[in-house]
Every structure is written in C-alpha cells, then in structure tokens.
Amino acid sequence: MIKLITAILTALTTGAIYALMSTALVLVWRSTRIINFAQAGQAVLSTYIGYEVTVRTGSFWVGVVGAMIFGALLGAVIDRFFMRPIFKRIQSGPILMIAPVVATLGLLGIIQSIIGFKWGLTYQSLAAPVSTDGYMLFDRVIAFSPFNLLVVVFATVSMLLLTLLFQKTNIGLALRASAHSPEIARLSGIKVDFIRTLGWALAGAAGGLAGMLYIPSSYLYPNAMDVLLVFGFVAAVIGGLESLFGAVAGAMLLGFAISFATSYVSEKLVFPMAFIMLIVVLLIRPAGIFSKKKDRRD
C-alpha cells in the first residue's frame, strides 16, 4: 500500500517537472518548427541565475522570478538574434532539416561552456524553500515531501495560467494562429515574427521554472538538465508535439511509467522505460497518442 502511494506521488512530482520541459519544447516547436535541444542549456543557465539571485536576496521565491525572467529574455534573444537570422538564409533543401538540430545542439554546447567558465564544473546545491523530508504515512516516512507537493502545485498552476493565456486572450489567439498557419496569420496583419519570439520567451520561462523546481532535489552543474531534456522530449513526442495538453498528458504518462517500473521492477529501468514508451508510441501512433490525425504533419 505504502509502495503504491509512494509510486503515485513520485510519478506526480517527476511528471510535473517533465511537463514543464515538454511544454517548453512544444511551445518552440509550435511556433518555429524547431526541436530546441538548447532548452536544457537555457534552463540550466536560468537556474544558475536563479541560484545567484537566491543567494544574494536570501529568498528562493525571488530566485524563481529571476530564473523565469532571465529564461524568457534568453529565449527571446536566442530566437531574435540567432535562430531568425539563420532561417532567413535557409529557405529550402535538405539543410532545412539538419540546420535546426545543428544550430540548437551547437547552442547547447556554447551555453554549457559559458556556464563552465563562469561557475566552474562543480556541483552546487540550491536549498529548497520548504522541507525536503518525506511526509509520515502510517508511521513510515514516504518519498514525498512538502517540497514535492510544492513542485506539483507550481507546475499545475503554471499550466493552468498558460492554458488561460492561450485560450482566452488575444495574444493566445495570435500564438495559436501563427502556430497553425503563419501565412494566414501574416495576411491577417499579425506580426508573426514577434509572436514566434514570444513563444520562445514563454518556453524559456517554463524552462527556468522547471530548473528551479528540479535542482533542489538534485545538484546544480552544467549538465544538470540534460536528462530532463530527454524526458521532456519523449513526453512531448508521446503527446504529439502539437498540443500543450498532449505535452502535459505525455509527461504524466511518462512519470507514471517510470515511477512504477522503478519501484516495482528495478531502479535501473528509468531510461529503458522512457525509450520503450517512445518506441511503442512511434510504432503504434506516430502522431502522438492524443492526436486525432493518423500521421505526423510536416
């Protein structure tokens, strides 16, 4: 019983963090058709900034705000001054397929070496704002702490806010129109380039939040978020890459699969489980399990 409850609660916590990463990836994919491998670097650099702000102000919360603002600005700058100029020159041909991968992977390397220069290749720890000791359940300590609860609440609230932004505001409508049909959006007078940069900024903020919620349970080092990038990517593909709902649902499914596999079968199953799910989804429903379409578009 305790094992089951722990597995469920762990699944919710990890799923919530995967969801922030997969949402970040989907936001960029929808607005620019780029799988942003640099997301891991952007998120970890934003977390370093959040860490510095936390150390200086003594407040984790101010650190979270700092990480999200920095993440948003970094995302916007990358799109405006790196991605946009690159894709202005590349309009067609096989390089169009490869260029985004090379560009974002290169950027990931650049960001991680910048972190190495500035902070060194050492492990730092970021203290959680609330206890990380597990709750007591039936006189036993379970692997779910007040901080884990906070992670779930924060992730849920930010997803709800994002959904409201997309469904209920003019900016959200412009974001959706630009994602589905940039040409029609342009002809309707929407500044699609600006809207795309906004998508990158939102993704950057989500990545910064993911880092601030993940690092207190781990350590801060240049490659700290690489694993989350992989899980976020798998979750996004499971969800079909196109929808925010799919990204969150895919992340939760992945969280549950990994949590149950590791607590009931073997601790070693974390990565195999993720890739088994990825392969199964790609074989059975390549457009994602929540997609109404049979094939992946583009």
Add this chain to the structure above:
Amino acid sequence: MTLIVENLTIDHGAIRAINAVSFAVPTGNLAAVIGANGAGKTTLLRGLSGLKDIKSGRATWNDESIVGKRPENLARSGIMHVSDGKSVIAELTVKENLALTGLWRKDKKDVAAATEEVVSLFPILGERMSQSGGSLSGGERQMLAIGRALVARPKLLLLDEPSLGLAPLIIDQIFQTIRKFVTTMNLTVVLVEQNAMGALAIADEGIVLNLGSVVAVDSAENLLKDPAVRTAYLGY
C-alpha cells in the same frame, strides 16, 4: 487612390513567373485577372501582398510603394489578400478566424460592428460561430476567408480564385456577394480567376495574363465580346 503596377517582374525559383506586367486599377473598381493555369495569376497577387519578393518594377497603392514591405504591414495598411479556398485556419473556430484581423485594430467598437456586417453579409457564418474552421464546407470556408478580410475594413482587396472547387450554384452566389459588397463598401479589388466568365461578368475591367505577361487589358464588357478572348478563355 489607385493601384498602379509598372513593369512588375517576379521570379519563381529559376522561372520568370511574372514578366514586366503593367496595369492600373482606379479606386472602387473591380479588376478581374484571368488566364490559364500557370499564367502567373497567383504569383502576381502574392507579390502585391508581400508574400513573394518582387524582382523589379514598381507597384504603388495610394501613391505609396508596396514593394519590399512585409505582408503583415501591408495588411495593416488596408491591403487584404485572401489566398485560395483553403485560407481558413482549420484548428480555430469560425469566431476566432474572424477575430484575427481585428486583433491589432485599436477601434474595438468598429471591429465589433465590422464583424456584425460580415455576419449579415454571410448569415451562415453566424450560425457556425463556435464550429471549427475545418468543419465548414468549401463555400462556407470561402465566405469565412473573405469575411475575415472584411473585418479589417480593407481598402484594397486581393482575391485569389474564390470559385476554386465550389459548386456552380455557390460560385454564382459568391460572385454576386462580392459584387454587392465591393459597391457598398467602395472597395478596390483585384480578383484572380480561372473562371473567366464569372469573373468578367462582375468586373469593371479585365486583365488577361498569359505565361506571365499581360496580353490584353480592357473593360470587362469589351473582353467578353472579344473573339480572341472568347475562344481562348471563355470557351465559346
């Protein structure tokens, strides 16, 4: 306010799609651009709305050059391009599709008024407001695409093949509606059509394109009577 096009040349990859095309459309006139498939009609419109780079030549609207401007800025300045029949975002509702051209307009009251006018022009859209764009029939999609452009209160309307893929009865209805609102709203229109007969019937003047070049410019009336045009494009 006049649309003036002079020696406009547009390349489509290595192919010259539009070759030194010149014509003028006075304010309030409806000009039909007719020609066979591949004559360059769509490319011409895409050049005028900023979607396609112009190689050389001039194009001015209201004495201001429209060459090299971005499509979104041209749209905001009153030049609305309704690209072919699929110009509806399937994933958005009818209401959201109509709202796109009002997002950036400051006068929200007028956006609401314009939307109401569009709904009274195409009542079917009013019944379909919360349906997705993808669920509409071909004719309804065309009405939605045109309606969306009208919400912006355009001055110059560029219409690309509004009759494409529609049933004859619907085509007739769409053409009649276009003629109606062009007159009442005092719009200037460039209507690109393969359905030369239907287009010339509602147009003030006609421009005949062949392989990227203008082969005839005349009043729609005269073109309809021209034996060469009749054999080549009207089929009788």
